[in-house]
Amino acid sequence: xxxxxxxxxxxxxxxxxxxxxxxxxxxxxxxxxxxxxxxxxxxxxxxxxxxxxxxxxxxxxxxxxxxxxxxxxxxxxxxxxxxxxxxxxxxxxxxx
Amino acid sequence: xxxxxxxxxxxxxxxxxxxxxxxxxxxxxxxxxxxxxxxxxxxxxxxxxxxxxxxxxxxxxxxxxxxxxxxxxxxxxxxxxxxxxxxxxxxxxxxx
Amino acid sequence: xxxxxxxxxxxxxxxxxxxxxxxxxxxxxxxxxxxxxxxxxxxxxxxxxxxxxxxxxxxxxxxxxxxxxxxxxxxxxxxxxxxxxxxxxxxxxxxx
Amino acid sequence: xxxxxxxxxxxxxxxxxxxxxxxxxxxxxxxxxxxxxxxxxxxxxxxxxxxxxxxxxxxxxxxxxxxxxxxxxxxxxxxxxxxxxxxxxxxxxxxx
Numbered sequence: 162x163x164x165x166x167x168x169x170x171x172x173x174x175x176x177x178x179x180x181x182x183x184x185x186x187x188x189x190x191x192x193x194x195x196x197x198x199x200x201x202x203x204x205x206x207x208x209x210x211x212x213x214x215x216x217x218x219x220x221x222x223x224x225x226x227x228x229x230x231x232x233x234x235x236x237x238x239x240x241x242x243x244x245x246x247x248x249x250x251x252x253x254x255x256x257x
Numbered sequence: 258x259x260x261x262x263x264x265x266x267x268x269x270x271x272x273x274x275x276x277x278x279x280x281x282x283x284x285x286x287x288x289x290x291x292x293x294x295x296x297x298x299x300x301x302x303x304x305x306x307x308x309x310x311x312x313x314x315x316x317x318x319x320x321x322x323x324x325x326x327x328x329x330x331x332x333x334x335x336x337x338x339x340x341x342x343x344x345x346x347x348x349x350x351x352x353x
Numbered sequence: 354x355x356x357x358x359x360x361x362x363x364x365x366x367x368x369x370x371x372x373x374x375x376x377x378x379x380x381x382x383x384x385x386x387x388x389x390x391x392x393x394x395x396x397x398x399x400x401x402x403x404x405x406x407x408x409x410x411x412x413x414x415x416x417x418x419x420x421x422x423x424x425x426x427x428x429x430x431x432x433x434x435x436x437x438x439x440x441x442x443x444x445x446x447x448x449x
Numbered sequence: 450x451x452x453x454x455x456x457x458x459x460x461x462x463x464x465x466x467x468x469x470x471x472x473x474x475x476x477x478x479x480x481x482x483x484x485x486x487x488x489x490x491x492x493x494x495x496x497x498x499x500x501x502x503x504x505x506x507x508x509x510x511x512x513x514x515x516x517x518x519x520x521x522x523x524x525x526x527x528x529x530x531x532x533x534x535x536x537x538x539x540x541x542x543x544x545x
Contacts, residue, residue, distance in 0.1 A: 196498070200300065204488075205296070205297025208292060216511045221506075292408055303392045304496045310500075393493025
């Protein structure tokens with residue numbers, strides 16, 4: 162899995178309008194209606210994350226979830242991160 | 258918490274069109290896109306269920322979740338069950 | 354994945370002392386300290402279940418979880434069910 | 450809910466040997482066997498967290514969960530944080 166170049170990342174981010182690049186990682190902050198929905202977002206994603214064996218860095222406080230995506234083995238953002246961002250975006254949109 | 262009469266249950270079910278009465282319990286079967294969304298439905302509801310201290314009987318197989326609601330202490334369906342049905346319906350609608 | 358014979362199932366169940374055969378499925382009833390631990394058992398298992406793409410029939414009421422395992426494609430109990438039973442048993446033992 | 454003094458926090462931390470104070474918050478880093486157990490820890494705690502209406506700051510990467518506890522309304526660490534630390538410690542010990 163090859164590290165994406167800056168222009169490749171920019172191109173991919175065009176399809177993920179709410180995601181950005183922060184400290185070299187794909188970054189997104191979600192705000193849900195309450196803790197239950199924030200946790201439910203993580204819980205809906207958890208089985209699919211484990212299935213693809215590619216895990217996010219994510220943090221939760223009450224109704225907020227912050228996500229950072231990178232591929233350690235590749236030393237940067239790869240297509241795996243872009244795909245995981247798209248997966249998380251789809252689930253978050255439902256629960257938002 | 259008083260047991261609802263049959264006519265009170267009928268009146269409440271009018272507001273919950275996909276719910277019915279089965280074996281004296283409020284009953285609903287959900288079908289999601291996959292296991293992750295079925296589990297995510299349960300996981301989003303779990304904190305809110307614990308908060309109100311009123312728990313469902315629910316079963317999951319792959320993408321399906323069957324729910325049965327009754328209030329053991331009252332020996333039948335109470336307003337607590339109607340309220341829990343409405344809560345679950347709202348979450349399921351988002352994840353369906 | 355071939356259906357196990359009755360003697361093969363008996364042999365496997367010897368290693369899973371709390372599991373039995375009910376209606377042709379591997380069967381086990383768990384009782385946890387409270388709803389949170391019962392749900393936590395299901396949640397810890399959920400990512401691993403999705404990863405192996407073999408899903409249980411399971412039901413929860415308050416602190417209880419009932420599990421039934423069969424392989425639909427094989428028309429009976431297979432090694433996949435035995436392996437899933439062992440996985441669930443390991444997680445349940447920790448949370449019990 | 451009153452903010453605890455430094456000496457009160459020290460006294461409480463004596464009962465929570467793996468917890469420390471970091472940036473004015475109760476702090477603990479957990480390492481589990483895999484992502485499923487790290488997520489399972491959060492999921493077991495989630496209903497109990499919502500019930501007491503006091504939420505942690507916590508972050509997960511693969512098999513690790515970092516927890517920071519403070520009471521925003523009190524501007525520091527309170528007994529609520531100490532109690533939540535004890536709750537999380539009990540669950541984590543089971544799943545570790």
